[in-house]
Amino acid sequence: MIGLLSYAVFFSTVASILAIAVLGLNLQWGFTGLFNGGVVAFFGAGAYGTLILGGTPQADHLGGFGLAYPLALAGGAVAAGALAWVVGILTLRLRHDYLAIATFGIAVTFENVMRNAEALSGGAKGFRGFERPLRDLFGDGFAYNLFFFSLVLTLLVAVYLFLERLVRSPFGRLLRAIREDEDAARSLGKAPARVRLTSFVTGSVIIGLAGGLYATFYAFISPQDVLPTLTFQIWAMLIVGGAGNNRGAALGAFLIWGAWTASGWALSRFAPVEAQLYTGSIQYILIGSIIVAMLLWRPQGLLPERLVLSQSGQPVKPRQQGA
Amino acid sequence: MAEPILSIRGLTRDFGPFRAVDGVSLDIRAGSITGLIGPNGAGKSTLFNLLTGMLKPTSGTVRLNGQDVTGLPPDRLFAMGLGRTFQIPRPFARMSVLENVMLAPQGQRGEGILGPFLAPARVRDQEARIRRRALEVLDFVTLAPLADHPAGKISGGQMKLLELARVLMGAPSVILLDEPAAGVNPALTRILIDKIEELNRGGTTFVIIEHDMDFVMSHCDPVIALAEGRVVFQGTADEARANPVLLDAYLGAMADG
Numbered sequence: 001m002i003g004l005l006s007y008a009v010f011f012s013t014v015a016s017i018l019a020i021a022v023l024g025l026n027l028q029w030g031f032t033g034l035f036n037g038g039v040v041a042f043f044g045a046g047a048y049g050t051l052i053l054g055g056t057p058q059a060d061h062l063g064g065f066g067l068a069y070p071l072a073l074a075g076g077a078v079a080a081g082a083l084a085w086v087v088g089i090l091t092l093r094l095r096h097d098y099l100a101i102a103t104f105g106i107a108v109t110f111e112n113v114m115r116n117a118e119a120l121s122g123g124a125k126g127f128r129g130f131e132r133p134l135r136d137l138f139g140d141g142f143a144y145n146l147f148f149f150s151l152v153l154t155l156l157v158a159v160y161l162f163l164e165r166l167v168r169s170p171f172g173r174l175l176r177a178i179r180e181d182e183d184a185a186r187s188l189g190k191a192p193a194r195v196r197l198t199s200f201v202t203g204s205v206i207i208g209l210a211g212g213l214y215a216t217f218y219a220f221i222s223p224q225d226v227l228p229t230l231t232f233q234i235w236a237m238l239i240v241g242g243a244g245n246n247r248g249a250a251l252g253a254f255l256i257w258g259a260w261t262a263s264g265w266a267l268s269r270f271a272p273v274e275a276q277l278y279t280g281s282i283q284y285i286l287i288g289s290i291i292v293a294m295l296l297w298r299p300q301g302l303l304p305e306r307l308v309l310s311q312s313g314q315p316v317k318p319r320q321q322g323a
Numbered sequence: 324m325a326e327p328i329l330s331i332r333g334l335t336r337d338f339g340p341f342r343a344v345d346g347v348s349l350d351i352r353a354g355s356i357t358g359l360i361g362p363n364g365a366g367k368s369t370l371f372n373l374l375t376g377m378l379k380p381t382s383g384t385v386r387l388n389g390q391d392v393t394g395l396p397p398d399r400l401f402a403m404g405l406g407r408t409f410q411i412p413r414p415f416a417r418m419s420v421l422e423n424v425m426l427a428p429q430g431q432r433g434e435g436i437l438g439p440f441l442a443p444a445r446v447r448d449q450e451a452r453i454r455r456r457a458l459e460v461l462d463f464v465t466l467a468p469l470a471d472h473p474a475g476k477i478s479g480g481q482m483k484l485l486e487l488a489r490v491l492m493g494a495p496s497v498i499l500l501d502e503p504a505a506g507v508n509p510a511l512t513r514i515l516i517d518k519i520e521e522l523n524r525g526g527t528t529f530v531i532i533e534h535d536m537d538f539v540m541s542h543c544d545p546v547i548a549l550a551e552g553r554v555v556f557q558g559t560a561d562e563a564r565a566n567p568v569l570l571d572a573y574l575g576a577m578a579d580g
Binding site: 165166169170171173174176177180181183184185186187188189190191195198202244305307308309 | 375377396397398399401402406407409413414415416417418419421422423425426427429431432433434435436438439440446449450471473489490492493
């Protein structure tokens with residue numbers, strides 16, 4: 001029983017961390033229409049940034065600034081935002097597939113730099129030497145995982161509330177207008193370039209926060225954690241859950257991460273031995289099929305975007321209702 | 324004559340070897356409803372795109388209320404009082420009709436990312452004012468009953484009224500309409516004409532591209548004809564009707580299709 005509960009906490013922690021990343025992507029794609037094909041670069045910047053800033057001194061690579069954990073985590077998120085700002089300045093004139101290709105290339109570059117710049121990142125061996133926060137108090141067992149899950153869940157709720165408020169505000173209206181028709185927005189006096197950049201950086205800070213939490217949870221990060229696969233998984237979560245709907249984004253994270261882990265478990269348990277070599281590939285095919293099926297039959301996702309309504313003359317902020 | 328609201332001098336735009344607009348010089352009289360006619364490919368929409376900043380001219384100048392605005396982007400021009408609608412309507416499809424209209428006002432505090440968090444009360448007040456004004460404008464263009472509909476799901480004619488409503492939120496002094504009557508049923512066209520004339524009596528200048536000759540002849544003065552990127556006629560509707568060259572070359576060609 002405790003084993004099951006322990007696993008549930010472990011699973012929910014990872015799913016919640018991924019949900020934060022999906023929420024960040026949702027701000028970029030769901031609300032602004034920015035096709036970020038390199039999610040993992042910002043996730044990785046947050047992860048490496050947090051460990052470098054908060055880690056203990058290392059002989060063979062950068063790190064050991066030993067900052068207090070909240071500062072290290074925030075610093076990682078800021079690093080992701082800084083990366084997004086530079087990338088944004090360079091690429092935000094690009095639209096749609098071109099932006100996707102450019103950001104995908106940046107993510108592959110990021111992975112290769114982390115793999116090869118050993119003095120910065122520890123190289124292919126990964127980044128070690130990070131003490132998880134409050135380990136003295138909670139130890140290494142179930143109590144710690146429970147503590148860390150509550151931290152992650154708190155941050156997930158905070159990010160969700162922040163974004164809900166943001167997308168219901170005039171800023172959110174502006175994002176959606178730019179997503180729908182940038183030229184029409186320009187003809188109504190709006191300057192889309194700055195708004196796109198703001199959305200891209202903000203979304204990337206959130207993705208970086210998720211990366212920082214992920215690295216904290218494992219007290220480790222390596223180039224294997226920032227492969228394009230993760231970008232693909234986070235996109236699958238958003239598409240399945242529902243782009244343009246923050247609840248959908250979070251739901252998608254839990255469903256796809258559930259499908260991913262369950263399929264991995266089922267394959268290892270029931271598949272013939274010779275198929276087990278290909279477990280990872282079979283999982284990709286499975287998730288890919290889910291994406292294709294969703295795009296064919298329910299492209300709006302399980303929880304579609306809802307229309308912001310006028311709530312008939314009440315001078316309060318717009319309320320969500322069925323579209 | 325009073326200072327023209329739009330003063331265009333030698334405006335030219337090339338697309339590669341093709342000269343779409345060729346040295347156009349025009350004065351748009353303040354308070355007029357100016358009709359812009361000409362066969363397909365005459366350069367009317369390109370001229371609109373040059374005037375609204377969607378395209379940059381190869382050469383020539385545009386003045387708005389005496390101020391040189393050549394090459395300014397559309398967002399700046401809208402803020403300076405120049406509004407436009409599109410030949411093919413461009414609603415923000417997955418937003419409500421009301422939201423489409425509420426987007427347009429300039430200087431919204433809540434449009435900065437921190438506004439809703441740093442000054443929530445002020446943003447809320449401003450939103451309430453903008454919502455009231457948007458509902459008034461929707462009422463004016465007869466779309467108030469559709470306020471909560473997705474803008475992508477209303478008819479083409481209603482979209483044209485919606486585009487007019489969006490533009491009106493900016494209280495523009497001149498509005499450029501690109502084929503407002505095309506593909507719109509007669510009842511909605513009638514409403515649109517009434518609204519244009521009502522706004523015009525209030526002082527708003529209109530420049531209208533239109534293929535519907537009845538529309539142009541009965542509501543526009545002056546009428547300007549373009550052909551192959553050049554101005555080939557300027558005058559009243561009656562003069563246009565009596566001009567044999569124009570009749571043969573353009574009105575006839577348009578009537579043929």
